[in-house]
Amino acid sequence: MSGVVEFDSVSVRRGRSFLLDDISLTIAEGEHWVVLGPNGAGKTTLLQLAGARMHPTTGAVGILEERLGRVDVFELRPRIGFASSNLAQQTPRSEVVRDFVLTAAYGVLGRWTEEYEADDVARAEDLLAAFHIGELAERTFGTLSEGERKRAQIARALMTDPELLLLDEPASGLDLGGREELLQALTEILGSAHAPTTIMVTHHVEEIPLGVTHALLLREGGAVAAGPIGEVLTEGNLEETFGIPVVLTEQDGRYSARARL
Numbered sequence: 001m002s003g004v005v006e007f008d009s010v011s012v013r014r015g016r017s018f019l020l021d022d023i024s025l026t027i028a029e030g031e032h033w034v035v036l037g038p039n040g041a042g043k044t045t046l047l048q049l050a051g052a053r054m055h056p057t058t059g060a061v062g063i064l065e066e067r068l069g070r071v072d073v074f075e076l077r078p079r080i081g082f083a084s085s086n087l088a089q090q091t092p093r094s095e096v097v098r099d100f101v102l103t104a105a106y107g108v109l110g111r112w113t114e115e116y117e118a119d120d121v122a123r124a125e126d127l128l129a130a131f132h133i134g135e136l137a138e139r140t141f142g143t144l145s146e147g148e149r150k151r152a153q154i155a156r157a158l159m160t161d162p163e164l165l166l167l168d169e170p171a172s173g174l175d176l177g178g179r180e181e182l183l184q185a186l187t188e189i190l191g192s193a194h195a196p197t198t199i200m201v202t203h204h205v206e207e208i209p210l211g212v213t214h215a216l217l218l219r220e221g222g223a224v225a226a227g228p229i230g231e232v233l234t235e236g237n238l239e240e241t242f243g244i245p246v247v248l249t250e251q252d253g254r255y256s257a258r259a260r261l
């Protein structure tokens, strides 16, 4: 298995329903993928597999040159940064923001009893500053706005300097300014010299930051299209994915879509 993430005929079945149905995909080092699709398409399921949080029912999943099922997932997970609202929901409201980011280095959520390394504290503070929430380091997670939480989650996901970064709906719930600031921060990460290979899930083409190179369109567990973003993001493919006639526009590398009236 050669890619950073490699799916070979992967299906996930629960009862009679297929959450993912025969997905084959290779994501190479340095690529930045967006996964688009309607509610229930299987996007989060796909990220759970890529993040070594779930096993496929059939097929093979390769992550960072290891094969899921033949590797200790607890060794693999620190190499993967994962940000999702699920994780945010598990975070105690009383968690101090600096600790929320910092504890990722120790693979735990919640206050850690050991002493922290000074280097780790400095890295956590640098990441908070990079996302413009440095001044919130002493606040508790429960007091943050939705947008501030999103940024803290991504800072936490980057704490271990991961080789693979997985983001589940990083821009959902943000206002226009918040979304644009977050997309700009993501563009900087994607463009940096040692950027991790990235998979980002979203419902909206407007939430695709500059720097994304590839797209996967999912519908009902199946892949409608996958490949370089310029080839995959077409009106025809979006119509097939979302089930409505679509007008798609692209300007300066950013996309927008609406229903064709």
Ligand SMILES: Nc1ncnc2c1ncn2[C@@H]1O[C@H](COP(=O)(O)OP(=O)(O)OP(=O)(O)O)[C@@H](O)[C@H]1O
Binding pocket: 014, 015, 017, 019, 037, 038, 039, 040, 041, 042, 043, 044, 045, 046, 203
């Ligand atoms: N344990 C389960 N048993 C049966 N169905 C499940 C189970 N877990 C998830 N599903 C279903 O699998 C489908 C895919 O779920 P998934 O969370 O991957 O979708 P998604 O694309 O992330 O959707 P959303 O955009 O709403 O987040 C959904 O229809 C969901 O209801």
Ligand SMILES: [Mg+2]
Binding pocket: 043, 044, 045, 168
């Ligand atoms: Mg989801």
